[in-house]
Amino acid sequence: MQMTPCGARDEIDRLQSLLPDLPQEVFYKEDLLRTGVAFSDDALRVASQFKPKAYFIFSFDLTPISEMKRQENLRAPEEILLENGPQRFRPTVVSVRLNPASPYQVAIHDGKMQLFLAGESICDVRLQPVPEYYKRMLGNGKPVTDIAPTIEWGYLLYLTVFRQCQYFGAKEECQFCDINENYRQQKISGRSYTSIKSVAEILDALTIIDETDSASRAYTITGGSVTSKLRGKTESDFYVQYAKAIERKFPDRWISKVVVQALSKDEVKKFKDVGVQIYHPNYEVWDRRLFSIICAGKDRYVGRDEWIRRILDAAEIFGPTHVIPNFVAGIEMAKPYGFRKVGDAIASTIEGLEFFMSRGICPRFTTWCPEPLSVLGRNQEGAPLEYHVRLLQAYRDAHRKYKLPIPPGYGDAGIGHAVFSVSSFMDVL
Numbered sequence: 364m365q366m367t368p369c370g371a372r373d374e375i376d377r378l379q380s381l382l383p384d385l386p387q388e389v390f391y392k393e394d395l396l397r398t399g400v401a402f403s404d405d406a407l408r409v410a411s412q413f414k415p416k417a418y419f420i421f422s423f424d425l426t427p428i429s430e431m432k433r434q435e436n437l438r439a440p441e442e443i444l445l446e447n448g449p450q451r452f453r454p455t456v457v458s459v460r461l462n463p464a465s466p467y468q469v470a471i472h473d474g475k476m477q478l479f480l481a482g483e484s485i486c487d488v489r490l491q492p493v494p495e496y497y498k499r500m501l502g503n504g505k506p507v508t509d510i511a512p513t514i515e516w517g518y519l520l521y522l523t524v525f526r527q528c529q530y531f532g533a534k535e536e537c538q539f540c541d542i543n544e545n546y547r548q549q550k551i552s553g554r555s556y557t558s559i560k561s562v563a564e565i566l567d568a569l570t571i572i573d574e575t576d577s578a579s580r581a582y583t584i585t586g587g588s589v590t591s592k593l594r595g596k597t598e599s600d601f602y603v604q605y606a607k608a609i610e611r612k613f614p615d616r617w618i619s620k621v622v623v624q625a626l627s628k629d630e631v632k633k634f635k636d637v638g639v640q641i642y643h644p645n646y647e648v649w650d651r652r653l654f655s656i657i658c659a660g661k662d663r664y665v666g667r668d669e670w671i672r673r674i675l676d677a678a679e680i681f682g683p684t685h686v687i688p689n690f691v692a693g694i695e696m697a698k699p700y701g702f703r704k705v706g707d708a709i710a711s712t713i714e715g716l717e718f719f720m721s722r723g724i725c726p727r728f729t730t731w732c733p734e735p736l737s738v739l740g741r742n743q744e745g746a747p748l749e750y751h752v753r754l755l756q757a758y759r760d761a762h763r764k765y766k767l768p769i770p771p772g773y774g775d776a777g778i779g780h781a782v783f784s785v786s787s788f789m790d791v792l
């Protein structure tokens with residue numbers, strides 16, 4: 364059942380009183396991430412002068428571009444920063460997930476951009492200015508926004524070098540993921556959106572960024588899975604060529620990270636050998652049954668037990684603190700296969716957190732929003748807010764229990780300081 368806008372505020376109040384030790388800002392951040400945000404005409408007009416949403420890998424929207432009547436896909440900002448307001452919010456960066464039907468709206472009131480929930484002002488909204496490198500083109504005429512966009516308020520260069528995935532179709536693609544459909548809709552919309560970026564393009568873009576920017580601190584090389592070969596190369600050989608070229612041209616200029624599948628020890632070692640510091644073999648969902656359904660391609664080609672074993676193997680190569688598997692927070696409650704009760708879903712995920720954290724490996728989250736072009740994104744609302752905030756509490760407590768360091772490569776931690784925008788896990792540490 365769709366929660367009424369008033370119900371959304373009541374639910375936040377209820378959860379804040381249940382979990383008073385969580386920062387108040389993360390209740391709104393998680394709610395914005397799971398339900399998306401709308402923009403008024405005025406806010407959209409102003410926002411179009413700021414750093415725009417670059418569609419760095421997936422759509423992360425709750426509506427397809429074909430249904431965006433005001434070209435929100437071209438005018439909305441990458442992120443909004445929540446601050447001030449009646450509750451005196453500390454600066455909190457939130458990724459923008461477009462949903463014209465959301466109870467949350469960014470609008471201009473009294474000359475200020477503000478976030479409203481059901482018409483009630485929640486806080487002020489700040490936008491990131493357009494960085495100099497976003498105004499530049501590569502030698503081949505492509506915009507830097509296509510080849511090397513940044514997220515996390517400019518901290519992270521997001522290098523999706525392969526914008527599609529060889530897990531293809533409803534039986535293989537991860538059921539929450541719209542990478543292939545998003546690629547199609549971006550091409551139809553006319554955006555410059557390169558399927559396979561060349562090493563030369565990446566170096567060209569990074570040269571511009573190196574000359575003009577001092578905010579970026581890390582880069583991520585990623586893209587879809589390669590199940591056979593891509594341009595004659597295996598997955599590890601395809602992705603490692605970018606890291607090798609970057610580290611050769613810009614040694615230690617940025618913290619280097621790769622997000623690829625859980626690969627064999629020999630393949631993982633190739634990344635370490637060229638200077639990659641952090642490895643993200645994303646396991647997505649902990650429960651065995653759900654992994655086989657939701658990550659069917661990964662389950663068939665690699666298998667859950669092997670995936671987990673390879674994560675542990677990678678910890679021997681990179682060191683446990685530098686292996687950071689992602690978990691899609693909330694997907695374990697997706698209908699029709701997921702847990703029905705919040706408590707059961709949390710218990711399952713805690714089991715996974717305990718498994719990894721007790722071995723010194725600290726997972727992280729991306730908050731799930733149902734993308735309508737993904738298999739599980741149609742006709743459902745996603746996990747309830749209660750799930751997301753209780754998960755944050757469980758994560759923070761497990762992180763403390765095992766006395767783990769702050770995960771590297773995400774910038775500062777703590778409310779008011781964190782810039783990680785697609786989950787609040789860094790805000791609560």
Ligand code: SF4
Nearest residue numbers: 528536537540587588
């Ligand atoms: S492996 Fe899964 S999550 Fe990753 S791009 Fe392919 S379908 Fe998407």
